[in-house]
Amino acid sequence: MDISSALNTSLYGLQKSSQGITQNSADIASKSLPEQTPAQTSGQAPAQQNSQANQVEPKTSITDDLTGLLENRNLASANIKALETENEVLGSLIDIKV
Template sequence: MQIQSAFSAGMQGLQRASAGITEETININRQTQQNRQQEQDLSVQDRPEATPTQAAVPARDVTQSLVRLEQQELQAQANVRSLRTADEMLGSIIDVRV
């Protein structure tokens, strides 16, 4: 096993996990904003003087995005562990342990 390939794989995995965390965070923010807007629209429609502009739409669930966010976090942790292991192996090979 080449040390460089272990570092490369760990870094690529960490970058993918970081991108996934960013994407899911944006999705959660977007869904939360949409939910708030739907709640405001529904509260306006409940007023007797208001005319309904759209049918009541149930709020979107952010549960899936939260689960995917947790998966990305675990993936990032696993890749950090692989980087740490590759670093320790390199230190052992050249006998320079810190």
């Protein structure tokens, strides 16, 4: 097994889980803010307000976002453990070689 390949895989997984944590956190934060009503939006024409009101966005619940946050935390933890193991293996190989 190539050590650099394992290292790259773990780093990529850690990066993806970090991005997932950031996205889930932003989703949770945006859902905890009060929604704006058309009267609160300033500087928009009534036609723009109506078109925005008619747009349907896929909604996920805060529960889904919290579950995703926990999943990404567990993935990050698993990738960190893999990096620690790779570090130990590499250290052992260097000790054996020397």
